[in-house]
Amino acid sequence: MKAQMITESQPSTLISEFPPRHSFLYKFQRWEWMLVALILLDILINVRLSPFFLDARNLSRTSSDFMEIGLMMLPMVFIIITGNIDLSIASNLGMSASFMGLLHNNGVNIWVAALAALLLGTLGGMLNGYLVARVKLPSLVVTLGTYAFYRGLAYGFLGDQAARGYPEAFTYLGQGRMFDTLIPFSVALFIVLAIVFGLVLHRTTFGRYLYAIGNNENATLYSGVPVERIKFIIYTLSGFMAALAGLILAARFGSTRPDIGTGLELAVITAVVLGGVDINGGRGTMLGAVLSLFLIGLMRFGMGLLNIQGQVQGVVIGLLLILSILLPNIAQQASFLKRFQRNGQLVFAVLGVLLMFVAFLLFFFWSRAPILAGG
């Protein structure tokens, strides 16, 4: 009995003598390292599966496919760290790009049109910011409303028309490469902005306030931090970046339709959360988000080379998103395993559920076979 007590009390002193932050192993437990390992694993598998994977030209072309997501991801990291969300970014992208297309179709100079689009996108962000920060509506509700509103304006601007015939100087934004290298302009822009956003988040008071708001908004408010203004700023920033992403995407496509960028908001949120940013706010790093974007990009590129459809790739990305949160949680739930041993009822429940999933899968494959065989 006495020996047991001693062994129980010893670990606590051990921990305080050697703070975990200083240990080598602790650093490897960070999510960013996990992402690096996953990226290396993905590269290793893909190199074995396809000889085209490491082709520099291919990589250069595919990297620009993810820059719209990347640009919108940067302010989204800020927003999610404060414990909020912005579902309207892809719609804002569509609204801004369509507005530019409308002006372009009416003969306005492309750069004036682009500037107007940036302005409109920023205004869209300000509206979100006003409703979230000032009117104090839940961000999910506000941006769900503007999600429909902004996309609706995009359809209103262009209808069933498309805008095309942008001058080459403009399409350079989406298609051009830096000087004579293989680095696309949009990638260079993203890298520069990612560094700026990262420095703001991790090296400025403003960045610290974002974490503070995410951890305890009331306490932050009572410490004299202008919470309202900060929220307004990050939503405005989100609107501006969505419009910028819209310009890049329109330039890459060389045309604009009102449904441009539909559904990208979910891709952005997936990248941020997979990057280790807590959806409830208060935790996460810019590096993690950038690494996870890199991982998603490489995975999608690799699966694309293997002729896997884009939507089927979504199964893998979705599973990765869920598992990234599920696995650490399950590991922590030792109590669940203990109950599992004691409670006979639970065994039956687990068996029942497993049987149900197996039956579902059998039915899934059985029912599709005759039609696919018949052509």
Next chain:
Amino acid sequence: MTAQTPTAIQTSVAREGILWTLIRFREAGISLFIFILVIAVTLRAPSFLTLDNFQDILLNISILAIVALAQTMVIITRGIDLSVSSMIGLVGMMVAFVVKENPEIPVLLTVLLGMALGTVLGTFNGLIITFGRVPPIIATLGTLSIYRGLVFYYSQGTWINSFELPVAFKTLSKGTPLGLPNMVLIAILVAVVVYFFLNYTRTGRDIFAVGSNPEAAQFTGIRKQRITFLVYLISGLLSGLAAVLWVSRFESAQTNTAAGFELQTVAASVVGGVSISGGVGTVTGVVLGALLLGIIQNSLTLIRISPFWQLAAQGLLILIAVISDKWILSRLERTDK
């Protein structure tokens, strides 16, 4: 102890007179809004106020109402189910394949099959959220893309057309043996069942308790995890039902069936007065919310607003609804002081 919770809640509401009238006013508000809209549209387009048109509106909102009611139960527990649209897409495609291959299958069996398949998908969501402790928005965001991906994998990009479906299956939603289209009757039945479930059963009251104060609910002996699991299971079940009706109504199953529908269901709930922070919501409100969205869509077409501006008008309306709701609530707080 728990059995008394519903009465305790009701008396506390009834005691504060102003609060009670204002909560009733919230549903009166949306009713008034619908009434004004109906009169205004009828003045512009008399064909709006005909039995045929009204039946058309009801047909259009039946599926929305069914899924919005499921979404409401999830939102009341402070969760959200973004995967409903993908569940409808996947179950709809699977049922359509089965019906095409076995045209003699009884229609009732297809409905049961759809509900069973939906329940499996809902169970998967529920397990991830309760046992895996993944936040609902992440879990269902993940399954949104997983289930949608499975639709593509399942069908390999093919789709089921109207001529491939038997007549009996197609009339399931539109037949009118009892005066109204079956689909409308099914939606009414679902609304009535959900109404009694939420208001008059212990489990139903537990859903509200978990949403308004999870910790307190747990201290009173409510099994929070079970209730949470249950609402996602129900959401899958009703999405499965909606999937069968969807395929029957539109006479086709495509890979992008119902894509984007999840946000419409959230919109109907929120416009109907369901609080996104949990614990608040009524069946009547949500049905009225779905009705309002349906009437707006219908009337925008009738008064010849370009279809391209309709989405913007809907979005603006959702914003107006939630802002005015917030305004009423803040007025309410002031009168309390």
